[in-house]
Amino acid sequence: MILIKNITVITQNKKREIIKNGALVIKDDIINAIGKSNEIERKYLKKAKKIIDGKGLVVMPGLINTHGHLAMSLLRGYADDMNLEEWWMKHVYPIESKFGRKEVYWGSLLAIIEMIKSGTTCFADFYYYEDEVAKAAQEIGMRGILGCAILDVPTFYYKTTDSAFKKTELLIKKFKNNSLVQIALAPHMFQTASIETYKKSKEMANENGLLLFTHTSETKQENDFSLKKYKQRPIEALAKNNILDEKTILAHCCWLNKKEIKTLAQTGASVAHCPVSNMKLASGIMPLQEMLESGVNISLGTDGVCSNNNLDMIEEMKITALLHKVSKLDPNIADAQTVLDMATINGAKALGLENEIGSLEKNKKADLVILNFEKSHLIPQHNLISHLVYSANGSDVDIVFINGKMIMENRKIKKIDEEKVFNKIKKII
Amino acid sequence: MILIKNITVITQNKKREIIKNGALVIKDDIINAIGKSNEIERKYLKKAKKIIDGKGLVVMPGLINTHGHLAMSLLRGYADDMNLEEWWMKHVYPIESKFGRKEVYWGSLLAIIEMIKSGTTCFADFYYYEDEVAKAAQEIGMRGILGCAILDVPTFYYKTTDSAFKKTELLIKKFKNNSLVQIALAPHMFQTASIETYKKSKEMANENGLLLFTHTSETKQENDFSLKKYKQRPIEALAKNNILDEKTILAHCCWLNKKEIKTLAQTGASVAHCPVSNMKLASGIMPLQEMLESGVNISLGTDGVCSNNNLDMIEEMKITALLHKVSKLDPNIADAQTVLDMATINGAKALGLENEIGSLEKNKKADLVILNFEKSHLIPQHNLISHLVYSANGSDVDIVFINGKMIMENRKIKKIDEEKVFNKIKKII
Numbered sequence: 001m002i003l004i005k006n007i008t009v010i011t012q013n014k015k016r017e018i019i020k021n022g023a024l025v026i027k028d029d030i031i032n033a034i035g036k037s038n039e040i041e042r043k044y045l046k047k048a049k050k051i052i053d054g055k056g057l058v059v060m061p062g063l064i065n066t067h068g069h070l071a072m073s074l075l076r077g078y079a080d081d082m083n084l085e086e087w088w089m090k091h092v093y094p095i096e097s098k099f100g101r102k103e104v105y106w107g108s109l110l111a112i113i114e115m116i117k118s119g120t121t122c123f124a125d126f127y128y129y130e131d132e133v134a135k136a137a138q139e140i141g142m143r144g145i146l147g148c149a150i151l152d153v154p155t156f157y158y159k160t161t162d163s164a165f166k167k168t169e170l171l172i173k174k175f176k177n178n179s180l181v182q183i184a185l186a187p188h189m190f191q192t193a194s195i196e197t198y199k200k201s202k203e204m205a206n207e208n209g210l211l212l213f214t215h216t217s218e219t220k221q222e223n224d225f226s227l228k229k230y231k232q233r234p235i236e237a238l239a240k241n242n243i244l245d246e247k248t249i250l251a252h253c254c255w256l257n258k259k260e261i262k263t264l265a266q267t268g269a270s271v272a273h274c275p276v277s278n279m280k281l282a283s284g285i286m287p288l289q290e291m292l293e294s295g296v297n298i299s300l301g302t303d304g305v306c307s308n309n310n311l312d313m314i315e316e317m318k319i320t321a322l323l324h325k326v327s328k329l330d331p332n333i334a335d336a337q338t339v340l341d342m343a344t345i346n347g348a349k350a351l352g353l354e355n356e357i358g359s360l361e362k363n364k365k366a367d368l369v370i371l372n373f374e375k376s377h378l379i380p381q382h383n384l385i386s387h388l389v390y391s392a393n394g395s396d397v398d399i400v401f402i403n404g405k406m407i408m409e410n411r412k413i414k415k416i417d418e419e420k421v422f423n424k425i426k427k428i429i
Numbered sequence: 430m431i432l433i434k435n436i437t438v439i440t441q442n443k444k445r446e447i448i449k450n451g452a453l454v455i456k457d458d459i460i461n462a463i464g465k466s467n468e469i470e471r472k473y474l475k476k477a478k479k480i481i482d483g484k485g486l487v488v489m490p491g492l493i494n495t496h497g498h499l500a501m502s503l504l505r506g507y508a509d510d511m512n513l514e515e516w517w518m519k520h521v522y523p524i525e526s527k528f529g530r531k532e533v534y535w536g537s538l539l540a541i542i543e544m545i546k547s548g549t550t551c552f553a554d555f556y557y558y559e560d561e562v563a564k565a566a567q568e569i570g571m572r573g574i575l576g577c578a579i580l581d582v583p584t585f586y587y588k589t590t591d592s593a594f595k596k597t598e599l600l601i602k603k604f605k606n607n608s609l610v611q612i613a614l615a616p617h618m619f620q621t622a623s624i625e626t627y628k629k630s631k632e633m634a635n636e637n638g639l640l641l642f643t644h645t646s647e648t649k650q651e652n653d654f655s656l657k658k659y660k661q662r663p664i665e666a667l668a669k670n671n672i673l674d675e676k677t678i679l680a681h682c683c684w685l686n687k688k689e690i691k692t693l694a695q696t697g698a699s700v701a702h703c704p705v706s707n708m709k710l711a712s713g714i715m716p717l718q719e720m721l722e723s724g725v726n727i728s729l730g731t732d733g734v735c736s737n738n739n740l741d742m743i744e745e746m747k748i749t750a751l752l753h754k755v756s757k758l759d760p761n762i763a764d765a766q767t768v769l770d771m772a773t774i775n776g777a778k779a780l781g782l783e784n785e786i787g788s789l790e791k792n793k794k795a796d797l798v799i800l801n802f803e804k805s806h807l808i809p810q811h812n813l814i815s816h817l818v819y820s821a822n823g824s825d826v827d828i829v830f831i832n833g834k835m836i837m838e839n840r841k842i843k844k845i846d847e848e849k850v851f852n853k854i855k856k857i858i
Binding site for chain 2: 074075076077078080081082083084087110113114117118276278279280281282283284285305308309310311312315318319321322323325326328329330331332334335336374375376377378379380381382383384386387390391393394395396418419421422425426429
């Protein structure tokens with residue numbers, strides 16, 4: 001039993017309570033108690049095996065990164081300041097096609113280290129060799145939902161669509177009932193996966209009670225492709241083929257019209273908003289406000305390092321707020337609380353884990369992040385939610401718990417020698 | 430004599446050279462030598478009183494923040510997610526009007542600590558009680574150009590415009606030939622300062638060889654005000670009255686037309702671009718690309734903490750690049766090198782200090798920042814300029830030199846007890 005006392009608790013519970021002089025008790029993988037420090041201490045001080053004094057610290061739910069490609073961390077800064085097609089075809093794909101198991105493992109390990117160090121405790125990945133991603137996640141103790149990218153074109157991981165499905169089937173068997181790792185279906189995008197591949201993916205997802213990830217309406221080109229091939233916009237084609245429901249997460253969705261937004265809201269599909277990637281690749285601006293008003297569940301994602309170029313969800317929150325305010329010339333929208341919700345409880349909802357993670361509440365999993373707020377850029381403290389979104393950055397995270405285990409303490413990840421990982425990455429490059 | 434050896438040097442010199450295994454020698458306030466580490470070591474290793482081993486580190490010119498209001502750090506997170514008018518009239522101004530000497534001193538000290546800790550070595554301030562700002566800057570050893578805000582309405586610092594000019598005159602006398610602090614004229618903005626006040630400010634600036642700071646074309650409302658009052662847009666009115674020249678820095682400039690951009694380029698006036706503030710207050714998007722193409726000198730500024738809500742110029746660089754790419758749907762513009770120039774050498778040029786600071790070159794002032802690049806979010810290192818702009822954040826800064834003096838080492842500011850400052854700020858609040 002671990003007691004965290006004298007700490008400010010940003011609960012993200014239904015009432016969005018902030019508990020000053022709060023405390024939390026972790027038992028096994030669960031938040032066993034939460035409340036005012038004096039009350040919690042009275043009950044648990046003697047029973048606690050470890051006590052963390054939270055003076056000057058703030059605890060919040062671990063951030064949930066709902067869209068990324070972990071191993072692309074190897075390509076950080078490899079190709080910038082060019083459009084998506086050139087970026088992908090001339091730079092990223094040629095080097096990525098030389099990746100194998102080793103590259104995916106070490107690239108994912110690096111990404112997981114980076115995510116934990118900036119406060120992310122759960123990620124959605126969308127790539128190849130997902131058993132290697134799972135290995136990296138389990139070694140560190142990170143929570144992840146992993147989808148093997150399914151394309152109808154040969155990749156460095158498989159030659160045929162059938163083979164991609166077979167690899168996914170094996171992953172599903174291997175990670176059934178795993179406490180940290182779940183598998184998702186991940187048809188890639190309209191230009192690389194046919195609607196038949198989407199349908200087969202959804203069938204396999206339904207049979208196994210799994211999520212489906214995909215990229216949708218990232219660029220105008222993608223919408224044009226869909227209109228030419230299917231005489232329908234992507235969301236219409238997906239809806240017509242029963243791909244959209246509460247177990248579907250669409251990344252990007254920059255190019256939606258009103259009807260598509262309504263369809264998303266009706267089907268209950270979630271959208272993983274990736275503003276930094278969309279801005280850096282100049283893909284477009286997701287119509288956040290219209291989507292929120294229609295009731296679409298919006299979570300946040302960093303996308304891969306290669307189009308970001310980091311995995312800092314705290315930075316992603318700030319840029320989310322800023323982008324939508326200026327794009328509508330309305331400073332009232334995308335307020336700090338709305339954006340924090342996207343990075344926490346909405347992410348949990350998107351992943352079907354809203355009863356497990358995304359807020360600090362009794363009996364939820366102990367996935368939590370402790371930040372040091374005694375820093376020049378976080379003083380004074382008129383409004384903690386504002387500070388988290390607008391003033392903080394990932395380096396303010398000091399301690400991370402995932403599934404009840406302390407994964408990082410004083411910015412040192414416990415199970416991994418970071419320097420060794422860095423040296424290995426440099427050798428691979 | 431201080432030797433920094435075995436370090437990667439981002440020079441920002443005319444060729445924009447990056448020296449791997451480089452070295453720098455600091456003598457008094459000056460960069461005495463710069464080049465390959467083996468050559469520099471051969472000459473200076475024995476003479477050096479202090480040697481810094483730069484393994485895994487990167488040294489760059491100190492960042493130059495060309496627009497801000499330091500003491501507003503006291504209002505961090507005090508009012509967010511509302512429009513400029515409500516923000517200013519209902520929230521910021523009522524509390525700000527209670528500020529006095531003490532508040533300006535401590536607020537400025539906090540802001541300077543924050544700036545140094547995120548790699549800024551020179552700032553432009555625009556506020557009240559500038560002698561207190563100067564006091565804070567000199568105590569820490571920070572470089573600053575300070576303008577007393579001149580308004581035609583009473584403020585908490587003076588009652589009349591004349592009094593504002595008198596206070597500025599005293600400042601000019603007090604800080605003549607100061608090595609760290611210079612004074613500028615700072616008429617506030619069109620809604621609060623008449624064109625006569627602008628003219629008188631420029632005269633006083635010219636008489637003393639000083640810069641003139643002002644806010645221009647921040648909002649559409651401001652342009653409308655100018656059109657109504659002067660039958661001219663702000664830039665037209667400023668140009669007609671000879672306010673614009675190479676010693677003028679205009680903050681914001683979101684609402685410019687093509688003719689105004691041409692005027693700016695012709696007069697040689699600089700623009701302090703503040704994208705985060707403009708986005709957060711939803712003021713508008715400065716036409717960066719058109720301005721660069723016309724040859725306008727663009728530097729960067731954070732604006733006050735109250736509309737940012739931090740002073741991290743590294744974050745400001747990333748958001749600059751992202752904003753302009755997405756706003757034009759063109760990922761090629763605002764590339765990493767262009768943005769780094771804005772935060773360094775263009776800032777020096779705006780402040781008339783391009784022969785002193787803004788790049789690491791022999792005989793320039795030793796204003797430099799050393800970052801630790803051995804971190805998970807900065808590995809691997811395909812492109813250092815990309816990493817600085819897109820992957821790093823202010824917390825990666827380890828060591829700061831200003832005017833040849835080591836101001837921060839291992840993230841600890843030498844001359845100030847930060848905790849004491851934080852406690853004082855909390856008391857004031």
